[in-house]
Amino acid sequence: MARIELKDVSHSFEIAEGKEKLEWAVKDMNIAWEDGTANALLGPSGCGKTTMLNIISGLLTPSEGKIYIDGKDVTELSPQERHIAQVFQFPVIYDSMNVYNNLAFPLVNANFPKSKIKAKVEKVAEILGLVDCLDFPSSKLNSAEKQKVSLGRGIVRDDTVGILLDEPLTVIDPKMRGELRRQLKIVQKELNITAIYVTHDQHEALTFAEKVAIVKDGRLVQVGSPHDLYNDSASVFVGYFIGSPGMNILDGKLNESTLNLNGFNIELSKDFRKKIKSKIGEYQLGIRPEAIITSREKTTGTIPFEVAIVENMGSYKILTLIKNNKGDRNLRIKSRIDIHMSVSKGETVYLKFPEEDIKIFKDNHRIY
């Protein structure tokens, strides 16, 4: 178990290909994962998450920067010398072997004595709930069990310092996904192992990790607990990326006490204006769909919107609302309403934006 740290790590695939113009898959990455913690790397597809994982595991040597495990520089070490286990997007099992031999594979490669292998494999099988299928041909397992086997090969070694999970639930049968996710979390806690979970699914990241790092275009955008990322999104990107649907972002102009949002105005209180130390100028307003109060009755301070789409999500509904403004694009906003509230397309609803839930951004960065 160990602390894993990336220092000034950058990587470009073009360097190896000898191209002049460089595109950075990962750029200036500085981050540390503390011993025994559950972490997540969250970002849209193609943001460099997997490249980061491969750099940590040693499958890829970064163009620049260093990787430290417990303060020791491991940049030049091979994957097995780093003792980092990796679980891949789709379950990697050796399908010519049974479950037992799969789990024993890393130990056999390291020439462990047979009796010790047996004890270790049985212990891991117990943790993962695979005891009953040790003699199964591994090709007969379902996808969740296969993924457990590939996790098992990672934790069967004593010297495993950390485990990297690269979108491990993507190809798992949806019915088993939840259970496997919980089990991954339990294994992480029980073994007190440093885990880094890579995903583009915020739900997975936020439920698994205590610390989530959001990556965009190869750069770190924000690091924090799930709570912080949701409530204190540092940028427009994080605000939009976390939450389903993401935060509504509206461009606006502040003059004196009103925020003009290209189609409607919001009056801001004196306290609020003091807090944002606002000057007249351009801002972005952010508000989460679930914070907007949607009503069918018109009251003071509410703003009329037309319902464009109603999505029934089972326990709540998501409305996509539009408002004609004089510009060429309609103002679009999403709000979440109670499942029992009946609203239909084309209807007009009245929105209220509670001031305490309003976030203000300037040039994509949060200022309040």
Added chain:
Amino acid sequence: MKNRAWYFVMPMIILMSIGAFLPLMVVVNYSQHYIFAGSAATFVGLENFVEVLHDPQFRGAVGRQFLFTFMVLVIEISLGIMIALALPKKGFWVTPCLVLLGIPLLIPYNVVGIIWRLFTQSDIGVIPKIFEFFGGYYNVALDSFDAASTILLLDVWHWTPLVVLLVYAGLQSIPDAYYQAAAIDGANSLRTFRFVTLPKLRSVLTLGILLRLMDSFKIYSEPLLLTGGGPGTATTYLSLFVARKAESYELGYASAASLIYFFIVLVMSYIAFQIITRIGKGGKTE
């Protein structure tokens, strides 16, 4: 006919029965008779079969055939895998390599026979000259070993590329994650090959082995052109043996021999298929 699909397969069924099934039935009919020159036929029951199975010449041909097929499989499959592994995975050289490898596959069997006849011609051929240069002796017309090994070499030259292409395609389809996992698990290159590459090549190798098995049993035009089955009977494989008998108008005997020959290929293919699909499925603990 309730199922309309039958209408669509009907032309093929008709074609197959004209092209394959009817002739086969004729052969079955012939095999029960003693026929000379197709004029007079006497029913003899299974006598032809008994005679064929007791014929030392037939037994010799079977033995030769098995040895040849065994060598073909061992050499072509292992060489094919080795070459496929050595080929570049991407970049400029992929296309030239694949095209060069594909060339032998494009040459018709009889042309291959003629090309190799020129190679091995004792007065002008390249191969005898090379042997001569090193003070050796090589003559496909006189030396049984030279003839048999030349046919084998020819077949390897002609058909290994097929195995290479199959295996190469199989290799391309193995996701990188498997090799990465094996690297993380600390497997050396031999174990990586044994537990990652080989199991993943199972289906293409099954295809390759079956194709080469059945095809090598049918080898005919190459030895016919190169050695004519000789010297003596050194390169008289099963098909050549049957053809010889048919050419000498021993139609009943030849028919019986072909049916036995057909049966051997069928059984061999079945056994090979069963073995390949069963081994290494994993279930035993090491």
